[in-house]
Amino acid sequence: MRLAVGTELLAQALLFDMDGTLIDSRLMVETLWKDWCDAHDVDFDWVLPQLHGVRLADSVRRFTPPGYDVEQEIRTMYDIELHSTDGIVPIKGALELLASLPEDRWTIITSADQELARARLAVTGIVPPPKMVGGDDVKEGKPHPAGYLEGARRMGCAPAQTLVFEDAVAGIRAGQAAGARVIALATGHPGEIPEGVEWIPDMSALRFVDVGADGVRLRVVA
Incomplete structure (x- = not known):
């Protein structure tokens, strides 16, 4: 209402x-996650509705496919987000x-x-x-x-x-x-x-x- x-x-x-x-920060965050999904063969359209408002580490743990080092993925994504402030x-x-x-x-x-x-x-x-x-x-x-x-x-x-x-x-x-x-x-x-x-x-x-x-x-x- x-x-x-x-x-x-x-x-x-x-x-x-x-x-x-x-x-x-929506455009910046969604662009970074789209790139991450493409690199990890994850369906971005599935990730997107569940992405906003949630801690980065929680999202990475949830969406990282088997076979990847999840903690390393968190560190990499965090570093990218920390230094991506354009827009x-x-x-x-x-x-x-x-x-x-x-x-x-x-x-x-x-x-x-x-x-x-x-x-x-x-x-x-x-x-x-x-x-x-x-x-x-x-x-x-x-x-x-x-x-x-x-x-x-x-x-x-x-x-x-x-x-x-x-x-x-x-x-x-x-x-x-x-x-x-x-x-x-x-x-x-x-x-x-x-x-x-x-x-x-x-x-x-x-x-x-x-x-x-x-x-x-x-x-x-x-």
């Missing part, structure tokens, strides 16, 4: 996914929204590890928040709720007091499993947003209103 203009959102903390929510840009409205928010009321929960997340954020002009949770900070990646549970803990509130912003099904499921209210972003996977999940087109649809004892208040504007 698309959120109507004028809808107000209230939470003690805002937990943002990174890729597809704050930054657009990564902020999602529409992300810079403006983040700049308007109180710094102690939001953080990022990403499947990328801390090093990779910081490399991608650096090219978009987004300063990594001090309480950011990377894929290397938790034992289980999305769709497991561990990242969002850890994010709520670091922000000093219960998961039910947070708003989660996600674009991929794995992340949406992770936020839901954590007990948070989840707002989906129709930035890259609009046809995959599960039925009944609230959504907005991108970050330009949100405005910061105010912050008080009851939390941070946002309003849907488009």
Whole structure:
């Protein structure tokens, strides 16, 4: 369900996914994985719907055919992703929204590890928040709720007091499993947003209103 203009959102903390929510790395990631699939004789059309929102290592372990050194495959793919930042840009409205928010009321929960997340954020002009949770900070990646549970803990509130912003099904499921209210972003996977999940087109649809004892208040504007 698309959120109507004028809808107000209230939470003690805002937990943002990174890729597809704050930054657009879709083309770069899909190009790298298409090359990997071609080199390993894996059907990219099968891999693609299961790719986004999941930790790189988890994906490599899942899709690597028998006979390959999986740990070496992870290291190789990671090195390629770490040094492939061309074409990564902020999602529409992300810079403006983040700049308007109180710094102690939001953080990022990403499947990328801390090093990779910081490399991608650096090219978009987004300063990594001090309480950011990377894929290397938790034992289980999305769709497991561990990242969002850890994010709520670091922000000093219960998961039910947070708003989660996600674009991929794995992340949406992770936020839901954590007990948070989840707002989906129709930035890259609009046809995959599960039925009944609230959504907005991108970050330009949100405005910061105010912050008080009851939390941070946002309003849907488009």
